[in-house]
Amino acid sequence: MNDAPRTYDVVVIGAGPVGENLADRTRAAGLSTVVVERELVGGECSYWACMPSKALLRPVAARAEARRLPGLAASVAGPLDSAEVLARRNAFTANWKDDGQVAWLDSVHLDLVRGRGRLDGPRQVVVDTPDGGTVRLTARHAVAVCTGTTAALPDLAGLADVRPWTSREATSAQQVPESLVVVGGGVVAVEMATAWQALGARVTVLVRGGALLERMEPFAGEMVADGLREAGAEVRFGVSVTSVVREGRQVRVGLDDGGELTADEILFAVGRKPHTGDLGLDTIGLAPGGWLTVDDTCQVTDIADGWLYAAGDVNHRALLTHQGKYQGRMAGAAIAARAKGEPVDDAPWGAHVATADHGAVPQVVFTDPEVGAVGLSAQEAESAGHRVRVVDYDMANVSGASLFGDDYRGRARMVVDLDREILVGVTFVGPGVSELVHSATVAVAGEVPISRLWHAVPSYPTISEIWLRLLETYRG
Known part of the structure; x- marks a missing residue:
């Protein structure tokens, strides 16, 4: 059974965190918005990536940290209770049910159409619904593809x-x-x-x-x-x-x-590949199964009239959930601005342009030890033509790290652009370093001069004292 055609200002294909953030921005700006989802509202991150993986890994890190502390190590000498760990993981995925996510869509007045959405010409989206029906959606201003990737x-x-x-x-x-x-x-x-x-x-x-x-x-x-x-x-x-x-x-x-x-x-x-093979890209002159190339507002560059956007992993800029959510916010703001005839590139704070994808992308790897990094590696910086100095420091020599756990093993590196005396990359490896990454992100994204970082005093005795040690090493 085919439903009557529906028209919205914005049609979003994909209800993962990227699509949710984009739709939230356009709806808050007064644009009628509908979200299309073929699986679970909340997407890959909520059910098969960020949330369940970190729920599995947190007990691993907690036990490893406890084993490095005299007075506690003996209490955690045994194996993990796998049943309890898996049960907690299940709870974080809401047992693979999306009722809570759907309730959020309702709370912000976003419409949802369940089914496989595909493009069917400019500004047209056809949805094959689970009951065998079809819904046709027309976008007045924009269609946003937020379908992510698959393994x-x-x-x-x-x-x-x-x-x-x-x-x-x-x-x-x-x-x-x-x-x-x-x-x-x-x-x-x-x-x-x-x-x-x-x-x-x-x-x-x-x-x-x-x-x-x-x-x-x-x-x-x-x-x-x-x-x-x-x-x-x-x-x-x-x-x-x-x-x-x-x-x-x-x-x-x-x-x-x-x-x-x-x-x-x-x-x-x-590796990952874009979830675009059955998206109907051929109906708008693009090759099925490919990445969607976008500008800094996440507008697809190969489509005339600027009605198609792609945010998140599907555009291959930075395959990370937090970057995808950031892109969703930028794209939603850009769509709303253009719909109202407002400026985009010179908007206050650069609010409609996803510039962070170019050199200040943070990432954490939740292993033991943890890895946290933002910006360019030393090799990437040199390949990009920067004149750099690499500053390394053994994190075991930081008071806060030695208090964090006995036999602390870690390493930090900052990559300094010598011509501008700013950081273009920072990497930390060691237990507990994930919480250091945002300070590094602020330094890199903000292009904070080293002369100013010297006056950002880290609290003692914390692992963040590594900043002082890196700067001291740089100054000699």
């Missing part, structure tokens, strides 16, 4: 029959496998290896390249690899999977070095 899988014969884990299965599994092979060396791979090893699985990490977290400072991957090995995981570099076969309850994994492994489950964490 990429290698082209291996018989892979579907193996029923491999992707990030979704890794964050939602209800039982701990006895053994798990993790293929990949990025954030998903190291975080899930950390979590499932701590929950009792025997984990083997297979990395095609020569390092973990290759896009970050080299010492970050080295320290995370050391942490995984100390926890009992095996980490192997320079090896690729050539075959997979499920035999009963086990997966047999063939390797390019002639070796072979068996495990209960195999997780492929080898």
